[in-house]
Amino acid sequence: MSKDKIEILSMQHVNNFGSFIQAYSLKEMLESLGGEVSFLDIEPRAEDDALMKQARLDFASEVDHSSAVNKLFDGYLINRFRNKAIRKHQDEIFEACRKKHFKKADKNEQHKLCVIGSDEVFNCIQESFWGFTSQLFGNVKNADNVITYAACCGFTKPQDVPSAVADKIRESFGKVSSFSVRDENTYNFVKSLSGREDISYNLDPALLGNFDKEIGEASAIDKLPEKYCLIYSYPNRIHKDEEIKAIKEFCKENGLEVITIGMQMMWISKYYTADPFQLLKAFKNAEFVITDTFHGTIFASKYSKKFAVISRESNQNKLADLVNRLGINDHMVSDISDIKKVYGIEHDKTSMNNMIGLEREKTMNYLKENLNG
Numbered sequence: 001m002s003k004d005k006i007e008i009l010s011m012q013h014v015n016n017f018g019s020f021i022q023a024y025s026l027k028e029m030l031e032s033l034g035g036e037v038s039f040l041d042i043e044p045r046a047e048d049d050a051l052m053k054q055a056r057l058d059f060a061s062e063v064d065h066s067s068a069v070n071k072l073f074d075g076y077l078i079n080r081f082r083n084k085a086i087r088k089h090q091d092e093i094f095e096a097c098r099k100k101h102f103k104k105a106d107k108n109e110q111h112k113l114c115v116i117g118s119d120e121v122f123n124c125i126q127e128s129f130w131g132f133t134s135q136l137f138g139n140v141k142n143a144d145n146v147i148t149y150a151a152c153c154g155f156t157k158p159q160d161v162p163s164a165v166a167d168k169i170r171e172s173f174g175k176v177s178s179f180s181v182r183d184e185n186t187y188n189f190v191k192s193l194s195g196r197e198d199i200s201y202n203l204d205p206a207l208l209g210n211f212d213k214e215i216g217e218a219s220a221i222d223k224l225p226e227k228y229c230l231i232y233s234y235p236n237r238i239h240k241d242e243e244i245k246a247i248k249e250f251c252k253e254n255g256l257e258v259i260t261i262g263m264q265m266m267w268i269s270k271y272y273t274a275d276p277f278q279l280l281k282a283f284k285n286a287e288f289v290i291t292d293t294f295h296g297t298i299f300a301s302k303y304s305k306k307f308a309v310i311s312r313e314s315n316q317n318k319l320a321d322l323v324n325r326l327g328i329n330d331h332m333v334s335d336i337s338d339i340k341k342v343y344g345i346e347h348d349k350t351s352m353n354n355m356i357g358l359e360r361e362k363t364m365n366y367l368k369e370n371l372n373g
Helices: 017-032 069-072 079-100 163-173 184-194 212-217 242-252 276-286 294-303 318-328 338-343 350-372
Strands: 005-011 035-038 112-117 143-148 180-181 200-201 228-230 257-261 288-292 307-310
Touching: 005 017, 005 212, 017 035, 017 079, 017 276, 017 294, 017 350, 069 112, 112 257, 112 350, 143 180, 163 242, 180 184, 184 318, 200 338, 212 276, 228 242, 228 276, 228 294, 242 338, 276 294, 288 294, 294 318, 307 338, 318 350
Parallel strands: 005 035, 005 112, 112 143, 180 200, 228 257, 228 288, 288 307
Antiparallel strands: none
16 A cells, blocks of 8 residues: 655755754654655745845844954864864764655655645745745645644744735745644734634644654764753854853853854864764753753753753744743743853653643644545
């Protein structure tokens, strides 16, 4: 008996642990329903992107953009040279993992179902190598049925989108039979531009997946310190002097070595590469985790004993919703000096795990209905 052909349209080509883990987890769930799953590449469409014009939002102030001269004298010159080679190796690890776990969809072959998601597939205001493409909003050519799963628009809001782009999104949304989103901001975005209210709330696949087997089989990262604080952020987003000073002083007071994995911070000399499941093992073994990313918060809440989540302008929409749903508000800080208070809080995972179990059942029902419908 042949299996139903299902394709996932996601951001698996982004060299990011969260993008990989959410795609892997969604694939596992769809395969458990009997599907033959492959991944459709995002298709840049110049005619779509031209509609965006100059509307993209800029959060450049959150990232280190020091001049070349300043970088030469900031004390991290050796790290910059060394990290370039490490980053290249990390990219090679991501590519090897994609080849191992993600079968590429044939765009000329018809599929029974296309699932758009998860991750920030609707964040069209953000800079990306594909730009704005109506494909991510439902304009998929080789699927009988198109749905979304735990889709997110990040910091994009309907009022941020040029009218021509909004019209294209409305047209593309008309080809989507079922909508699933992962946060309130995306719910409002989809409702506004689709006119529909039958929109399902679902958790990100990275939260729903059980990766105990993969973590157990993953080797430990070589030469990790015995007692460490893992900094998990986008490359060089934690760069302000006051943040660096506060983290270093906190770690020194508590006998922790500062490390980062996969995402370089020029002020951190202990920078390691890992495959996605080695990373989760490192979260599990960390004494403390500091993160300001959505998936970093998921990994910490699932695997870490103690952690702090930093709130920023660019992450407030998606992080506030996630933190509330997981009941981890006490771990969120807007001032870096508050990590000292958070360090004393151990996360009780019991109620969160119970909620995740119920949400996984809800997700499986949603996917099953759309696969069989």
